[in-house]
Amino acid sequence: MKKLLILSGKGGTGKTTTTAAFIDFSKADAFADCDVDAPNLHLIAGMKGSPQKTHYYGSEKAIIDDKKCVDCGVCNQNCRFQGIIRADGRYSVNPYACEGCGVCMYTCPVGAVTMEEDIAGELALYWEERLFSTAKLKMGRGNSGKLVTAVKKQLEQGHDNEELAIIDGSPGIVCPVIASISGVDMVLIVAEPSLSGISDMKRILRTAEIFQVRMAVCVNKYDTCIENTEEIKRLCQREGIPFVGCIPYDEKVSVAVNEGHSISKINCPARDALYQVYENIKVYFI
Numbered sequence: 001m002k003k004l005l006i007l008s009g010k011g012g013t014g015k016t017t018t019t020a021a022f023i024d025f026s027k028a029d030a031f032a033d034c035d036v037d038a039p040n041l042h043l044i045a046g047m048k049g050s051p052q053k054t055h056y057y058g059s060e061k062a063i064i065d066d067k068k069c070v071d072c073g074v075c076n077q078n079c080r081f082q083g084i085i086r087a088d089g090r091y092s093v094n095p096y097a098c099e100g101c102g103v104c105m106y107t108c109p110v111g112a113v114t115m116e117e118d119i120a121g122e123l124a125l126y127w128e129e130r131l132f133s134t135a136k137l138k139m140g141r142g143n144s145g146k147l148v149t150a151v152k153k154q155l156e157q158g159h160d161n162e163e164l165a166i167i168d169g170s171p172g173i174v175c176p177v178i179a180s181i182s183g184v185d186m187v188l189i190v191a192e193p194s195l196s197g198i199s200d201m202k203r204i205l206r207t208a209e210i211f212q213v214r215m216a217v218c219v220n221k222y223d224t225c226i227e228n229t230e231e232i233k234r235l236c237q238r239e240g241i242p243f244v245g246c247i248p249y250d251e252k253v254s255v256a257v258n259e260g261h262s263i264s265k266i267n268c269p270a271r272d273a274l275y276q277v278y279e280n281i282k283v284y285f286i
């Protein structure tokens with residue numbers, strides 16, 4: 001199964017809109033949403049049926065047994081993360097601050113603290129008509145890179161004879177993006193023609209280079225700044241990265257997204273331009 005990953009340096013550049021349209025254009029039967037902090041591909045992809053759900057366990061969290069606790073405050077004094085709080089005269093654990101280091105468990109004089117696995121999110125797998133792997137991280141939990149890896153593993157394990165998988169990556173360049181890039185065959189970067197968009201794109205290019213993954217670039221809303229679009233084209237040319245097209249700003253895109261459907265299904269200039277981007281990237285990938 002070949003994997004095409006769609007990335008952008010930050011949210012709001014049209015990454016998920018591009019992914020959803022590519023799924024329709026390619027008629028891909030396998031896809032995944034690795035934006036585990038704010039997954040929304042399922043809303044546009046029109047998934048039917050109930051997914052198979054499994055808990056995702058992150059780091060351990062401390063639990064204080066009220067019956068054993070003698071309120072000595074030793075755990076509070078030793079926790080470097082302000083993970084132990086005192087309210088109504090009792091000590092308890094703040095799960096959002098607890099880093100799972102276990103110091104409170106080792107220092108509690110009466111053995112009132114235990115460490116327990118924490119449900120940090122939920123994985124979901126749709127496989128009735130099409131294979132779709134996604135997940136959602138719980139508020140305040142870390143390890144999103146580990147969860148992204150779990151989403152991709154779930155996609156690979158569920159895969160039957162699907163030839164192509166399209167993956168919506170995480171925004172930014174940190175841990176979940178690195179986890180998204182690992183093991184894919186090609187990355188399409190959806191750039192924005194702004195100074196910050198160019199800077200974000202350069203950072204993703206450097207990150208993808210480390211993994212020696214093939215890359216291509218397109219610009220969304222290119223007509224909001226032609227000068228910066230030209231700068232992106234020149235940058236791609238200098239670095240030998242295929243530039244696969246420009247998508248114009250189009251109000252119909254926002255209408256389609258707000259109504260929860262892919263722009264592949266509407267008649268508009270952005271849809272036509274995106275289709276051309278899909279055709280262009282096929283030359284390098286499919």
Ligand code: SF4
Nearest residue numbers: 079083098099102104
């Ligand atoms: S496990 Fe570590 S971080 Fe969590 S409450 Fe105990 S000492 Fe603090």
Ligand code: SF4
Nearest residue numbers: 069070072073075108
């Ligand atoms: S160290 Fe143990 S006994 Fe003391 S406050 Fe913490 S949990 Fe309670």
